[in-house]
Amino acid sequence: MGDQATPPAPELAEMAISDGHSLKHPFSDRAPVRSIVCRPDGGAGLAGQRVRAGGWVKTGREQGKGSFAFLEVNDGSCPANLQVIVDAGVADLSTLVQTGTCVLVEGLLKVPPEGTKQKIELRVDKVLHVGPTDPASYPIPKTKLSLEFLRDHIHLRARTNTISAVARIRNALAFATHSFFQEHGFLYVHTPIITTSDCEGAGEMFQATTLISEAEKLEKELILNPPPTEADLEAAKLTVGEKGNIVSQLKAAKATKEEISASVADLKIAKENLSRVEERAKLKPGIPKKDGKIDYGQDFFSRQAFLTVSGQLQVETYACAVSSVYTFGPTFRAEHSHTSRHLAEFWMVEPEIAFADLQDDMNCAEAYVKYMCQWLLNKCFDDMELMAKLYDKGCIDRLRMVSSTPFERISYTEAVQLLEEAVRGGKEFEKNVEWGIDLASEHERYLTEDIFRKPVIVYNYPKGIKAFYMRLNDDSKTVAAMDILVPKVNHSHAHFKVCVPFCIHSNWLCHLLQVGELIGGSQREERYEVIKQRIAEMGLPIEPYEWYLDLRRYGTVKHCGFGLGFERMILFATGIDNIRDVIPFPRYPGRADL
Numbered sequence: 001m002g003d004q005a006t007p008p009a010p011e012l013a014e015m016a017i018s019d020g021h022s023l024k025h026p027f028s029d030r031a032p033v034r035s036i037v038c039r040p041d042g043g044a045g046l047a048g049q050r051v052r053a054g055g056w057v058k059t060g061r062e063q064g065k066g067s068f069a070f071l072e073v074n075d076g077s078c079p080a081n082l083q084v085i086v087d088a089g090v091a092d093l094s095t096l097v098q099t100g101t102c103v104l105v106e107g108l109l110k111v112p113p114e115g116t117k118q119k120i121e122l123r124v125d126k127v128l129h130v131g132p133t134d135p136a137s138y139p140i141p142k143t144k145l146s147l148e149f150l151r152d153h154i155h156l157r158a159r160t161n162t163i164s165a166v167a168r169i170r171n172a173l174a175f176a177t178h179s180f181f182q183e184h185g186f187l188y189v190h191t192p193i194i195t196t197s198d199c200e201g202a203g204e205m206f207q208a209t210t211l212i213s214e215a216e217k218l219e220k221e222l223i224l225n226p227p228p229t230e231a232d233l234e235a236a237k238l239t240v241g242e243k244g245n246i247v248s249q250l251k252a253a254k255a256t257k258e259e260i261s262a263s264v265a266d267l268k269i270a271k272e273n274l275s276r277v278e279e280r281a282k283l284k285p286g287i288p289k290k291d292g293k294i295d296y297g298q299d300f301f302s303r304q305a306f307l308t309v310s311g312q313l314q315v316e317t318y319a320c321a322v323s324s325v326y327t328f329g330p331t332f333r334a335e336h337s338h339t340s341r342h343l344a345e346f347w348m349v350e351p352e353i354a355f356a357d358l359q360d361d362m363n364c365a366e367a368y369v370k371y372m373c374q375w376l377l378n379k380c381f382d383d384m385e386l387m388a389k390l391y392d393k394g395c396i397d398r399l400r401m402v403s404s405t406p407f408e409r410i411s412y413t414e415a416v417q418l419l420e421e422a423v424r425g426g427k428e429f430e431k432n433v434e435w436g437i438d439l440a441s442e443h444e445r446y447l448t449e450d451i452f453r454k455p456v457i458v459y460n461y462p463k464g465i466k467a468f469y470m471r472l473n474d475d476s477k478t479v480a481a482m483d484i485l486v487p488k489v490n491h492s493h494a495h496f497k498v499c500v501p502f503c504i505h506s507n508w509l510c511h512l513l514q515v516g517e518l519i520g521g522s523q524r525e526e527r528y529e530v531i532k533q534r535i536a537e538m539g540l541p542i543e544p545y546e547w548y549l550d551l552r553r554y555g556t557v558k559h560c561g562f563g564l565g566f567e568r569m570i571l572f573a574t575g576i577d578n579i580r581d582v583i584p585f586p587r588y589p590g591r592a593d594l
């Protein structure tokens with residue numbers, strides 16, 4: 001400012017501090033906020049460095065009678081904000097202080113005055129960009145907003161502390177997933193989204209078939225097979241004329257019957273050709289309509305196709321060739337579930353291991369879940385602290401417990417016996433307990449929360465409640481399937497925000513996490529005759545599974561695998577209640593926009 005000549009621009013700091021966070025973003029000329037404040041010393045050691053930082057204003061206020069503005073700026077690189085001081089004259093302070101405004105600023109890092117929480121702040125002398133926000137209409141003000149409200153502002157909700165923390169946790173869990181399987185020698189296989197196979201045989205598939213309109217069909221046809229020109233039409237007419245003449249001449253010359261009929265046949269062909277040419281000459285691209293509506297024609301895939309419910313069947317083809325594989329992608333279920341645990345589009349991690357049985361499957365699943373919990377403790381501790389503060393006091397302890405405690409393993413039959421004992425002891429369940437039932441959420445909770453108080457793997461389920469591909473056990477009644485159930489209640493850490501002070505029953509003081517089944521898996525039926533029989537028993541058509549049967553016809557091998565519901569893992573880790581809040585763009589009945 002002022003008349004003096006501007007001094008040469010001071011160099012921006014680029015140093016990589018000992019913890020590896022460089023003050024220079026690799027592909028942008030600003031320092032991520034994380035690289036400034038998320039350091040063991042809170043950034044204090046950076047005092048005197050010149051940096052450029054950008055982000056969105058969380059809170060801002062003018063101070064010292066408008067002589068400077070005080071901003072908390074967040075760029076989503078970490079949960080912490082950067083404290084920014086801008087003097088009047090450097091920029092229009094009234095715009096800067098609005099929540100939601102985007103700023104790119106430059107200045108010197110300084111240690112703030114005694115008594116402030118932050119260990120470092122940025123004193124700005126250059127404002128390079130301001131993206132203003134109208135406070136009257138901005139839907140994400142600084143007041144605490146409910147997650148439900150934010151679901152109606154999906155495009156802006158990543159600006160909140162919670163949703164950006166969830167995004168980082170989700171990212172970390174995805175990275176942990178690849179890291180775990182890659183470290184253990186698994187190959188990542190991309191399985192298809194569009195398929196004709198219903199893996200679960202439950203008929204919950206979304207139709208993926210795109211119908212081609214008559215108009216599109218015509219357009220395509222005209223490109224491949226263009227209509228005849230005027231000259232083609234003339235030529236076809238001439239040919240008919242010529243052939244007609246030849247027939248008349250032959251008749252006049254009293255030619256043999258055979259000669260005449262051969263020429264008549266030629267004339268017929270020429271006439272048919274002419275009428276085809278005339279028909280094609282009439283073809284024009286356009287949208288044929290029936291009763292004012294577009295006339296849709298034939299299926300794109302020439303048979304019904306769907307969005308996949310699981311990559312399992314396809315990934316098995318790779319397991320039966322390259323041994324240890326996993327797929328990780330979106331899956332779809334057209335269930336009309338309005339619960340906080342179901343999504344129409346969710347992500348699944350599905351490993352598949354050849355030469356391995358149910359025990360190996362359980363070992364892999366347990367190791368994987370433990371690995372993810374430890375990963376979050378190591379790499380996302382600050383975000384987990386935020387979750388503990390906002391949603392679930394016990395979430396960090398739960399991660400510690402899961403990563404260090406062996407999971408309980410009980411057979412389905414033992415689980416039913418335990419539940420029956422509980423009923424005899426006076427415990428009431430809404431759904432009757434008897435061998436053969438699908439365990440309900442109340443039963444699963446009782447096992448994980450009241451009896452074992454840790455994750456429980458239940459294995460060897462009755463065949464009648466499980467999918468056709470699961471291996472039939474020697475008892476011919478059960479299949480080699482397993483589910484990992486996780487506790488939803490954290491006994492050691494009551495979550496007081498959701499309780500009423502006068503409730504004394506311990507469960508009232510607990511945070512209820514709606515997670516349930518985190519993993520479902522099985523040893524696969526590798527015996528050709530047995531699986532064929534199972535498909536028939538379950539009333540499934542054999543034809544769509546012929547390729548799957550080939551894996552058993554040619555070089556069959558024992559193998560197993562499981563599926564982990566990725567969003568359920570995030571619910572379990574964070575303590576967030578609703579699955580719609582842990583996926584960036586939730587899809588559920590009535591919701592597919594954005």
Ligand SMILES: NC(=O)C[C@H](N)C(=O)O
Pocket residue numbers: 199200309310311312350351520521522561562563564
């Ligand atoms: N890969 C798996 O075992 C998961 C199983 N197909 C499911 O969708 O539940």
